[in-house]
């Protein structure tokens with residue numbers, strides 16, 4: 234039996250044709266027509282005025298934070314329950330992450346808590362420089378109250394929508410609400426370019442600066458001239474071709490992943506102590522990954538029992554993200570919370586959810602879970 238992965242790439246004919254076109258026209262470089270078209274098509278898909286194609290979501294967040302003016306000694310609020318790439322670019326700039334706990338409705342940053350922390354810091358004399366709001370597992374955070382609090386106190390509002398392409402928040406796209414938002418096209422995301430990212434922004438000047446910094450900060454001159462330090466962060470034209478093909482299939486991929494969630498939810502409806510991730514009332518989740526929590530007292534089995542049972546059947550599953558305030562590398566970082574993320578990490582599991590996963594593979598996963606319960 235071939236292994237069943239959490240979220241494997243799902244590649245089709247459209248991508249192949251765009252890649253062949255890049256080869257046929259010799260645009261095998263970090264410039265070219267696929268990059269321009271991918272940026273336009275992506276901006277349109279998420280309702281953002283400008284999009285800049287980059288080598289990763291992490292690179293996109295690094296540029297967004299730098300262009301927000303984040304620097305040495307600044308504080309940046311960030312969701313604690315997330316992948317480390319939401320926080321590491323804060324440290325690249327010499328700034329300090331301040332981690333905020335989740336709320337239970339969406340598993341994303343608690344707006345009340347976030348605003349309390351901002352107000353406390355403003356009263357103490359120094360507002361945080363920026364806030365990174367993460368939208369996890371294909372579900373939007375409650376953007377409006379967090380954005381409003383940021384605007385009130387002059388905190389730059391940045392969104393990490395790496396896991397939230399195709400998601401809605403009151404009929405808008407997460408990632409398109411602040412100074413800048415970032416997306417990821419890593420191999421396990423809802424669309425992939427084999428590796429890549431996008432920065433979206435309503436600000437034409439910010440987009441221009443992002444392109445400039447992403448191409449080694451090369452000043453306009455016939456020779457090579459630089460008045461600041463930049464990065465090599467542009468996406469390849471070949472990868473952009475893959476991205477264009479993938480993006481054209483986004484609606485289908487969302488429907489397929491939601492279909493996986495619904496099938497799992499139906500199958501596990503009567504399992505004691507098993508609760509599927511809730512869907513927040515403010516939008517539609519893509520169910521990028523199907524996530525559930527297991528209360529070991531009610532279920533008689535733990536999250537880890539289930540993970541190991543799946544593993545021995547050749548099925549990949551993963552605990553939820555380990556919160557940043559529990560990571561050894563952030564042992565000294567400031568954290569505000571009530572243990573919501575800690576509890577989710579202890580009890581939560583992500584199941585295979587790829588849009589390329591077949592019904593038969595999904596049934597194998599379901600059977601393996603059911604077998605563990607009497």
Ligand SMILES: *Cc1c(COP(=O)(O)O)cnc(C)c1O
Nearest residue numbers: 289290291316318319395417419
């Ligand atoms: C994947 C991911 C990123 C980073 O994207 P890369 O393209 O892998 O650099 C950032 N934040 C979150 C929440 C992610 O899941």
